[in-house]
């Protein structure tokens with residue numbers, strides 16, 4: 001906080017985004033009263049959490065049960081060499097608080113599963129999926145559909161990424177598009193190669209999608225998904241409809 005006081009500090013901090021007609025002082029106030037749960041504080045989550053905190057989203061939930069390891073540091077920019085062995089949720093919360101003390105952080109040091117997903121997700125306005133494995137992806141999708149929570153979904157592997165925004169009951173969910181599991185390379189980052197900038201790019205886009213949905217501005221990446229191929233620097237949009245028989249969202 002500056003010596004000028006909290007209101008002036010806030011006006012200065014967000015000046016470059018409140019000047020945007022799509023945001024304004026009203027939009028900034030809406031962000032301050034919004035909450036986002038980021039599932040996974042790895043490569044995608046690092047970028048998404050940093051930008052959501054910087055933008056002034058009032059409350060950020062961080063889900064991760066893991067500790068910081070040396071091989072994380074090539075892409076998980078929330079962490080430094082001094083953090084090795086510490087819990088990711090603890091360090092992530094510290095970093096986000098240092099960046100923006102006005103943001104409240106809630107730590108969830110758990111592995112999200114079918115049994116706890118709905119109780120954790122129900123406390124937030126929107127979910128950003130930043131996990132590294134396929135089973136969790138389906139669990140988060142199904143819980144968001146059941147609760148009617150908007151979900152920004154992304155996956156990365158190698159030089160490539162996928163991104164989509166799900167508005168349950170209105171736009172296709174993850175199961176609508178991928179009723180059967182994605183190719184193996186998307187199943188888990190563990191053991192697979194990943195260029196560090198790729199989760200940075202896609203995680204930043206996740207944060208942008210979250211802000212758009214919270215402020216109800218622009219066109220969310222819904223009913224379509226974005227395929228990013230970094231080696232060719234190619235962005236492709238693929239349009240797909242809802243599945244009327246989707247087990248997760250057809251009844252909504």
Ligand SMILES: [Zn+2]
Pocket residue numbers: 172173174175176177243246247248249250
């Ligand atoms: Zn669906």
